[in-house]
Amino acid sequence: MPDLTPADDSTLIRIRGLKTVLNGKTIFDGVDLDIPRGKVTAVMGPSGTGKTTLMRHITGQLAPDAGSVVVDGRDVPRLSRGDLFRLREKIGYLFQNSALLTDFSVFENVAFPLRQHLRLPEELIRNIVLTKLQAVGLRGAAELMPSELSGGMARRVALARAIVRDPMLVIYDEPFVGLDPIALNQVVKLIRMLNDTLGLTGILVAHEFSAVKRVADQVYLIAAGKIAAHGTPAELAADTSPWTRQFFGGEADGPVPFHYPARDYALDLGFPEARA
Amino acid sequence: MTPAGKPRNALAGGIAQIGACGLFLLSILAAVPASLRHIRETVRQVWFVGAMSLTIIMTCGLFVGMVLGLQLYYVLSIFGGTAALGTVVSLALYRELGPVVTALLFAGRAGTSITAEIGLMRATDQLSAMEMMAVDPLAYVVTPRFLAGVIAMPLLACVFNALGIFGAHLVGVAWLGLDNGTFWSNMTSSVDVWKDVINGLWKSVAFGAVITLIATFQGYTTPPTSEGVAYATTRTVVFSSIVVLALDFVMTAFLM
Ligand SMILES: Nc1ncnc2c1ncn2[C@@H]1O[C@H](COP(=O)(O)OP(=O)(O)O)[C@@H](O)[C@H]1O
Numbered sequence: 336m337p338d339l340t341p342a343d344d345s346t347l348i349r350i351r352g353l354k355t356v357l358n359g360k361t362i363f364d365g366v367d368l369d370i371p372r373g374k375v376t377a378v379m380g381p382s383g384t385g386k387t388t389l390m391r392h393i394t395g396q397l398a399p400d401a402g403s404v405v406v407d408g409r410d411v412p413r414l415s416r417g418d419l420f421r422l423r424e425k426i427g428y429l430f431q432n433s434a435l436l437t438d439f440s441v442f443e444n445v446a447f448p449l450r451q452h453l454r455l456p457e458e459l460i461r462n463i464v465l466t467k468l469q470a471v472g473l474r475g476a477a478e479l480m481p482s483e484l485s486g487g488m489a490r491r492v493a494l495a496r497a498i499v500r501d502p503m504l505v506i507y508d509e510p511f512v513g514l515d516p517i518a519l520n521q522v523v524k525l526i527r528m529l530n531d532t533l534g535l536t537g538i539l540v541a542h543e544f545s546a547v548k549r550v551a552d553q554v555y556l557i558a559a560g561k562i563a564a565h566g567t568p569a570e571l572a573a574d575t576s577p578w579t580r581q582f583f584g585g586e587a588d589g590p591v592p593f594h595y596p597a598r599d600y601a602l603d604l605g606f607p608e609a610r611a
Numbered sequence: 612m613t614p615a616g617k618p619r620n621a622l623a624g625g626i627a628q629i630g631a632c633g634l635f636l637l638s639i640l641a642a643v644p645a646s647l648r649h650i651r652e653t654v655r656q657v658w659f660v661g662a663m664s665l666t667i668i669m670t671c672g673l674f675v676g677m678v679l680g681l682q683l684y685y686v687l688s689i690f691g692g693t694a695a696l697g698t699v700v701s702l703a704l705y706r707e708l709g710p711v712v713t714a715l716l717f718a719g720r721a722g723t724s725i726t727a728e729i730g731l732m733r734a735t736d737q738l739s740a741m742e743m744m745a746v747d748p749l750a751y752v753v754t755p756r757f758l759a760g761v762i763a764m765p766l767l768a769c770v771f772n773a774l775g776i777f778g779a780h781l782v783g784v785a786w787l788g789l790d791n792g793t794f795w796s797n798m799t800s801s802v803d804v805w806k807d808v809i810n811g812l813w814k815s816v817a818f819g820a821v822i823t824l825i826a827t828f829q830g831y832t833t834p835p836t837s838e839g840v841a842y843a844t845t846r847t848v849v850f851s852s853i854v855v856l857a858l859d860f861v862m863t864a865f866l867m
Pocket residue numbers: 357358362380381382383384385386387388389
């Protein structure tokens with residue numbers, strides 16, 4: 336039984352000793368991580384390290400093989416389906432691939448969480464939805480269908496849908512992918528604004544350190560199944576450990592593997608002398 | 612793997628699939644109360660699977676009836692019994708051809724689109740997105756389609772039967788010159804509402820349940836890739852056809 340009482344009330348999510356194996360591949364091997372309330376925490380790392388998997392643990396979509404995941408004082412892997420749904424009503428989740436409902440217009444996609452859980456007058460739903468769409472710059476696109484949107488627009492609609500109920504926690508899985516510099520700048524400001532004015536807790540999965548620097552209060556760098564570095568963006572930028580240097584310097588060689596595990600390159604290309 | 616190991620694994624895999632499908636049925640039934648909150652979804656799905664299948668059902672019903680009229684007129688004329696054409700055609704339709712052919716057409720038209728739709732929702736994370744918005748995809752996506760199949764199938768079978776009898780009437784009366792009054796009066800005096808019509812409708816209800824169960828199960832459990840969805844769609848037609856014909860035999864034996 337994990338310790339459900341937070342060390343202090345400022346910790347919203349506490350993960351201890353997380354171990355995960357998917358298809359025989361070890362994704363996490365003893366990860367400890369704290370997400371403070373009312374702050375924006377960035378999770379960075381090479382693609383395929385398990386950032387999305389970590390978000391799936393936090394939201395109870397996937398149970399870890401070992402370790403504890405406590406969100407808002409609740410032991411997520413052991414929640415009943417009903418309790419899990421009650422917890423998720425307070426979480427906004429921006430999927431990495433947007434995951435808009437293809438049957439519904441942009442407006443109805445954003446209105447979906449409201450219609451499903453609250454009995455609100457149509458007028459109010461309209462106001463809330465249009466406000467959120469305005470915040471992501473897509474009020475004019477309300478009547479379009481998801482198939483008519485570009486990737487970056489779909490991403491912003493999904494963002495509007497994630498925040499439509501003003502949740503206590505918003506998880507942004509790669510929100511900047513496919514955005515042009517103007518939209519990216521607006522989304523960065525929006526995430527910061529939600530956090531400053533509404534006190535939302537944010538978890539931001541992203542690769543763009545320049546954007547992360549502007550929104551995140553703290554950064555976790557995950558690599559090879561472990562926390563490779565942790566600190567404020569400024570601390571990470573100044574960090575001289577090989578992990579951080581390589582990740583932010585973009586080098587292929589270093590402790591963070593760029594190459595998926597493979598046989599010897601020369602052998603694969605069929606150079607027999609490489610066998611020697 | 613030993614040579615004998617493979618078929619045994621396939622057999623075990625098949626049995627496991629049937630078991631999983633049975634559990635899936637239980638969770639669909641358990642989600643029925645929750646799905647009543649989304650009653651508009653069910654109505655929308657009745658429209659989709661029902662109204663969209665109407666064209667194919669009506670066309671095929673007409674042709675099946677016309678062929679039946681021709682063939683049976685020929686057979687009956689050997690015994691000098693062409694007056695029984697209406698009776699024989701309508702019994703064949705009500706008892707067998709209506710429910711079975713409608714079910715096979717339904718599997719091809721509506722079953723495949725249900726599988727492809729749910730499979731694509733799985734592949735594009737829409738089902739996970741619903742879960743994350745605290746909406747149960749079983750209650751919102753699967754159960755409404757299941758109920759719609761159970762509701763739409765008997766209605767479609769009725770349409771099929773009506774068009775079939777109309778087709779036989781066209782051939783027998785309008786073309787081959789059978790007496791109109793004989794055609795109808797022989798039919799109405801020898802077709803029994805309970806034994807023939809209602810029993811046939813029970814079959815359609817069962818077929819509707821089985822086909823939409825297979826279609827939703829295949830879509831819901833598909834590997835989340837375009838290949839996976841394609842295979843799942845094929846499997847829906849193959850499994851539905853086999854199960855419908857097998858179930859038809861069993862039900863006929865019990866309902867006789
Ligand atoms: N459902 C799954 N089954 C098996 N392996 C998976 C599954 N989902 C993800 N993985 C593997 O887990 C690793 C981490 O994936 P993911 O969390 O999506 O990475 P990212 O950090 O890019 O978000 C990848 O190597 C991926 O192949």
